[in-house]
Amino acid sequence: xxxxxxxxxxxxxxxxxxxxxxxxxxxxxxxxxxxxxxxxxxxxxxxxxxxxxxxxxxxxxxxxxxxxxxxxxxxxxxxxxxxxxxxxxxxxxxxxxxxxxxxxxxxxxxxxxxxxxxxx
Numbered sequence: 001x002x003x004x005x006x007x008x009x010x011x012x013x014x015x016x017x018x019x020x021x022x023x024x025x026x027x028x029x030x031x032x033x034x035x036x037x038x039x040x041x042x043x044x045x046x047x048x049x050x051x052x053x054x055x056x057x058x059x060x061x062x063x064x065x066x067x068x069x070x071x072x073x074x075x076x077x078x079x080x081x082x083x084x085x086x087x088x089x090x091x092x093x094x095x096x097x098x099x100x101x102x103x104x105x106x107x108x109x110x111x112x113x114x115x116x117x118x119x120x
Contacts, residue, residue, distance in 0.1 A: 006055060010057055017092075022034065022038075024086075028069065030068050031049065032066075032106075036103060038102075049069055052069075056075075057072055
């Protein structure tokens with residue numbers, strides 16, 4: 001499978017696509033932030049993030065017991081253009097607005113650098 005085809009296959013799932021778009025917009029997010037934003041279970045989010053990480057679309061970093069994810073900056077430039085375009089798509093915008101709204105309503109958001117209880 002070509003790298004380009006692999007990227008589109010990974011992003012063909014709506015949960016993974018929502019994760020990618022939200023991470024593109026927000027920068028770095030913890031698993032619990034993605035769980036809150038997407039209103040999905042932690043195991044489901046973790047499974048999708050693991051696939052995106054294994055595909056080298058995402059990078060992760062550990063800070064204590066928390067794992068933070070961000071888009072791999074070494075991805076092809078065209079993919080960032082695709083993500084930019086997705087941020088402007090009306091059909092994605094409604095979903096993204098709901099995701100961002102849930103994220104912002106989360107206690108202690110943003111988590112980065114905070115000792116927070118959400119991921120315990």
